[in-house]
Amino acid sequence: MKFNLEKIDSSSQARAGKITTDHGEIKTPIFMPVGTSASVKTVHQREIEEDIKAQIILGNTYHLYMRPKMDVLTQAGGLHRFMNWDKPILTDSGGFQVYSLNGTRRIKEEGVKFQSHIDGSYHMFTPENVMDTQRQIGADIIMAFDECTPYPCDYKYASNSMHMTHRWLKRCCERFDSTEPLYGHSQTLFPIVQGSTYKDLRIQSAETIASFEREGNAIGGLSVGEPAEEMYEMCELVCNVLPKNKPRYLMGVGTPANILENIALGVDMFDCVMPTRNARNGMLFTSEGIINIKNKKWEKDFSQLDKNGTSYVDSYYNKSYVRHLFQSKEILGMQIASIHNLAFYLWLIGEARKHILEGDFTSWKNNMVKKVATRL
Amino acid sequence: MKFNLEKIDSSSQARAGKITTDHGEIKTPIFMPVGTSASVKTVHQREIEEDIKAQIILGNTYHLYMRPKMDVLTQAGGLHRFMNWDKPILTDSGGFQVYSLNGTRRIKEEGVKFQSHIDGSYHMFTPENVMDTQRQIGADIIMAFDECTPYPCDYKYASNSMHMTHRWLKRCCERFDSTEPLYGHSQTLFPIVQGSTYKDLRIQSAETIASFEREGNAIGGLSVGEPAEEMYEMCELVCNVLPKNKPRYLMGVGTPANILENIALGVDMFDCVMPTRNARNGMLFTSEGIINIKNKKWEKDFSQLDKNGTSYVDSYYNKSYVRHLFQSKEILGMQIASIHNLAFYLWLIGEARKHILEGDFTSWKNNMVKKVATRL
Numbered sequence: 018m019k020f021n022l023e024k025i026d027s028s029s030q031a032r033a034g035k036i037t038t039d040h041g042e043i044k045t046p047i048f049m050p051v052g053t054s055a056s057v058k059t060v061h062q063r064e065i066e067e068d069i070k071a072q073i074i075l076g077n078t079y080h081l082y083m084r085p086k087m088d089v090l091t092q093a094g095g096l097h098r099f100m101n102w103d104k105p106i107l108t109d110s111g112g113f114q115v116y117s118l119n120g121t122r123r124i125k126e127e128g129v130k131f132q133s134h135i136d137g138s139y140h141m142f143t144p145e146n147v148m149d150t151q152r153q154i155g156a157d158i159i160m161a162f163d164e165c166t167p168y169p170c171d172y173k174y175a176s177n178s179m180h181m182t183h184r185w186l187k188r189c190c191e192r193f194d195s196t197e198p199l200y201g202h203s204q205t206l207f208p209i210v211q212g213s214t215y216k217d218l219r220i221q222s223a224e225t226i227a228s229f230e231r232e233g234n235a236i237g238g239l240s241v242g243e244p245a246e247e248m249y250e251m252c253e254l255v256c257n258v259l260p261k262n263k264p265r266y267l268m269g270v271g272t273p274a275n276i277l278e279n280i281a282l283g284v285d286m287f288d289c290v291m292p293t294r295n296a297r298n299g300m301l302f303t304s305e306g307i308i309n310i311k312n313k314k315w316e317k318d319f320s321q322l323d324k325n326g327t328s329y330v331d332s333y334y335n336k337s338y339v340r341h342l343f344q345s346k347e348i349l350g351m352q353i354a355s356i357h358n359l360a361f362y363l364w365l366i367g368e369a370r371k372h373i374l375e376g377d378f379t380s381w382k383n384n385m386v387k388k389v390a391t392r393l
Numbered sequence: 394m395k396f397n398l399e400k401i402d403s404s405s406q407a408r409a410g411k412i413t414t415d416h417g418e419i420k421t422p423i424f425m426p427v428g429t430s431a432s433v434k435t436v437h438q439r440e441i442e443e444d445i446k447a448q449i450i451l452g453n454t455y456h457l458y459m460r461p462k463m464d465v466l467t468q469a470g471g472l473h474r475f476m477n478w479d480k481p482i483l484t485d486s487g488g489f490q491v492y493s494l495n496g497t498r499r500i501k502e503e504g505v506k507f508q509s510h511i512d513g514s515y516h517m518f519t520p521e522n523v524m525d526t527q528r529q530i531g532a533d534i535i536m537a538f539d540e541c542t543p544y545p546c547d548y549k550y551a552s553n554s555m556h557m558t559h560r561w562l563k564r565c566c567e568r569f570d571s572t573e574p575l576y577g578h579s580q581t582l583f584p585i586v587q588g589s590t591y592k593d594l595r596i597q598s599a600e601t602i603a604s605f606e607r608e609g610n611a612i613g614g615l616s617v618g619e620p621a622e623e624m625y626e627m628c629e630l631v632c633n634v635l636p637k638n639k640p641r642y643l644m645g646v647g648t649p650a651n652i653l654e655n656i657a658l659g660v661d662m663f664d665c666v667m668p669t670r671n672a673r674n675g676m677l678f679t680s681e682g683i684i685n686i687k688n689k690k691w692e693k694d695f696s697q698l699d700k701n702g703t704s705y706v707d708s709y710y711n712k713s714y715v716r717h718l719f720q721s722k723e724i725l726g727m728q729i730a731s732i733h734n735l736a737f738y739l740w741l742i743g744e745a746r747k748h749i750l751e752g753d754f755t756s757w758k759n760n761m762v763k764k765v766a767t768r769l
Contacts, residue, residue, distance in 0.1 A: 054718075054721040054723055055717060056721075058724060058725070059725065059728070061728065061729075063705070063709070084717060084720055085692075089692060089713060092695070093695055093711075093713060099695075099717075100714055101710060101711075317465060333438070333439070333477055335469075335477075337465060338469075338475055338476055338477070341430070341461040341475075342430075342431075342432055345430040345431075345432075345460050347430055348434060348728075349432045349437065352435070352728070353437075
C-alpha cells in the first residue's frame with residue numbers, strides 16, 4: 018500500500034491524498050460503505066461501483082467468520098471473489114461486534130471468548146487468530162485486534178484496556194509479519210489508537226501506535242455515545258501525534274457533519290452504517306438537509322427525490338413515490354434510499370476533497386455543516 | 394390497442410403476435426411481472442426494463458386504491474408517471490384481492506362491500522367505480538370487475554356467479570365506453586371468462602364474453618387450487634371459443650410448465666407472483682430445473698448462478714454467495730433471485746415465441762416442460 022499526500026489545507030488540518038492498493042486507487046478523504054456480511058445492505062455491487070462510485074468498501078470480520086465461515090471464503094478465493102467486488106476492501110477485526118454482543122463474553126489477556134449470536138456456540142478471538150482470519154478474508158487493509166471501550170468508561174479501565182490493546186498490537190504485528198497473503202494481492206495492517214475520552218491516554222496511545230510504523234493508522238473507541246465535541250477534541254489530539262505521511266482512519270463515524278468536521282482535523286478515511294441503516298428507516302441525507310421521507314408532507318410532492326443528487330435514483334424517482342414505497346413496506350424504498358444516501362456520502366466527501374485541493378475547504382465546510390444538519 | 398396475429402403453430406394452438414399500445418409494443422406470448430403496489434418487489438424499474446426486458450407490467454387495483462390512494466395517483470398523472478414506467482401497464486379489477494380478504498366482504502348485485510386490510514375501513518367496489526378507478530390509475534389494459542369463484546365451487550354457485558359476472562361486464566362496458574382516458578393515452582377493457590371447472594359454463598361464458606367484442610379477452614378463475622389438468626382442459630375449451638384475432642390473457646398463471654402448456658392451448662398473456670414470491674424464498678427457476686438456493690448442496694458451489702441465464706446477475710454472482718445471502722437474511726439475495734426469475738420467465742416466453750415463429754414449438758415445448766420442472 019502506498020499513500021501520497023497531495024495537499025494539506027492552509028486553514029485546517031484537512032488533507033487530500035491517494036492510497037494505492039493492489040485493487041486500485043482510493044482518493045482521500047474517502048467514505049467506505051459498510052458491507053457487513055459480504056453485502057452492502059439492499060445494494061447490488063454494480064450499483065456500489067457505478068451509481069454510488071465507492072472506491073473501497075468495508076467487511077465485518079465477526080459476521081464473515083460466522084457466515085459464510087472461513088472454509089467457504091478460502092475456497093472461494095477470498096472475499097473479493099466471493100462477492101465479485103474487484104476494488105479495495107477493508108475489514109475490521111471483529112472486536113467491535115464481539116463487545117456489542119448481548120451474550121456472555123470474557124476479555125482476557127489471551128483474547129476474547131464469546132458466544133455466536135446465531136447458535137450460541139463458543140468462540141475465541143485472539144490477536145493471532147484474528148490476523149489469520151483477515152488473511153483468509155483477504156481484505157486489502159486489515160485492522161488490529163483491539164478493545165473498544167464503552168462510553169463512559171472510568172480512567173483505570175480505559176488505561177488498562179489501552180495497554181492491553183498495545184500488547185495485543187505487538188502480537189498482531191508479529192503474526193501478520195510472519196504470514197503471507199493468500200490470494201496474490203498484498204495486505205496491510207492498521208493499528209488502532211484507543212484511550213477513551215482521556216487526553217493523556219489518547220496522546221500516549223497515539224504515540225505508541227505511531228511507533229509501530231505501520232502503513233496507516235486508525236482511531237477507535239469514538240462515536241460510541243460521547244458528545245460530538247469530545248470526539249472532535251480527541252480526534253484533534255490524536256491527529257497531531259499520528260504521522261502526517263500516513264492515512265488516518267476514524268472508525269465508525271458518522272453523520273455528514275461529523276465527517277466534515279473530522280476531515281478538518283486531519284482524518285482521511287471513514288466508515289459508518291448510518292447512510293444505509295437510516296436509509297432503511299426512510300431518512301435521506303441531502304445537500305439541503307435531512308428528509309424523513311415517511312412524513313405526510315411528501316405525500317403529494319412529485320418533485321424528484323433530490324434535485325441536487327448525483328445518483329440516478331435522485332432524478333428517476335419522485336418523493337411521493339418513495340414515500341409510498343415506505344408506507345407500503347415495499348423493499349424497493351429501502352433500496353432507493355440506500356443508493357441515494359451512499360451516493361450522497363461519496364459525493365460529499367468528493368466535494369470536500371475538491372475544496373481541499375482548490376484551497377477553500379474551510380469556508381465550504383462551515384457552510385455545508387449547517388446545511389446538512391437541517392431538517393427539511 | 395391493436396393486435397396482429399403473426400403465426401399460429403401447425404401442431405398446437407400456440408400463437409405469436411404483437412400488441413400495440415400507446416406505450417409501445419408487446420410481443421406475444423408475453424409474461425407480465427406483477428408490480429402489486431407500484432413496485433415489482435425488490436426490483437428497480439431500470440432493472441425491469443434493461444435486465445429483465447419486461448414489455449408490460451401489472452398493477453393491482455385493490456392495493457393501489459388503498460395505497461397511495463387515487464388522489465395521489467391522479468395528481469401524479471397516473472401510475473406510469475408515479476412510478477416512472479413508460480412501457481405498457483395492465484391493471485386487474487381489484488376483485489381477486491377483495492375475495493381473498495379474510496375480513497368481512499359481502500357480494501351483492503350492486504357490487505362488493507369489504508374492509509381494508511390496512512385500517513379496517515369499509516369500501517365498496519362496483520363495476521362502475523372499478524372502471525373509474527382504473528381510469529384514474531391509467532393502465533393501458535384494464536380488467537372488467539368479475540367474481541373469481543373459489544375451487545372447489547358447487548355448480549349452482551358457479552352458474553349464478555358467472556351470470557352476475559356477465560351482468561357486471563355489461564355495466565363495466567357502459568361505464569368504460571361513456572368515459573375518457575385521463576392522461577392522453579388510450580385504454581382498453583378486457584372482459585373475463587368465468588365458470589369454474591364446469592365445461593358447459595366455461596363455453597357459455599366464453600361465448601358471452603366474446604359477444605361483447607372487446608379488443609382482448611381474459612380467462613379468470615383458474616389456478617385457484619384445481620389440478621393442472623383441469624386448468625388445461627378449461628383453457629382449451631375457452632380458447633376454442635374466443636376469437637382468434639384478439640389476445641387471450643390467462644390470469645394468475647403460473648409455473649414455467651403451466652405457461653408453456655397454456656401457450657400450446659392458445660394463450661397469449663400471463664401474469665403471476667410466482668417468480669418474485671418464490672425468489673424471495675430462495676427458489677430459482679432455470680432452464681435446467683428448479684434450484685432451492687438455501688440448500689446445503691450449494692454451500693461451496695462457486696459456479697455462476699445460472700450458466701444459461703440471460704440476465705447479468707446470472708454470471709455476476711455465484712451460487713455459494715447467493716446461498717450465503719439467504720442464510721444471512723441479506724435482502725440482496727431476494728433482489729438477485731427476483732431479477733433472475735423474472736429474466737428467466739421473460740427469456741422462456743421469448744424462446745416460446747421464437748419457436749412458434751420457427752415452426753418447432755411443440756417439440757421444443759415438450760422437451761422444455763420436463764426440464765423446467767426438474768428439481769436440481
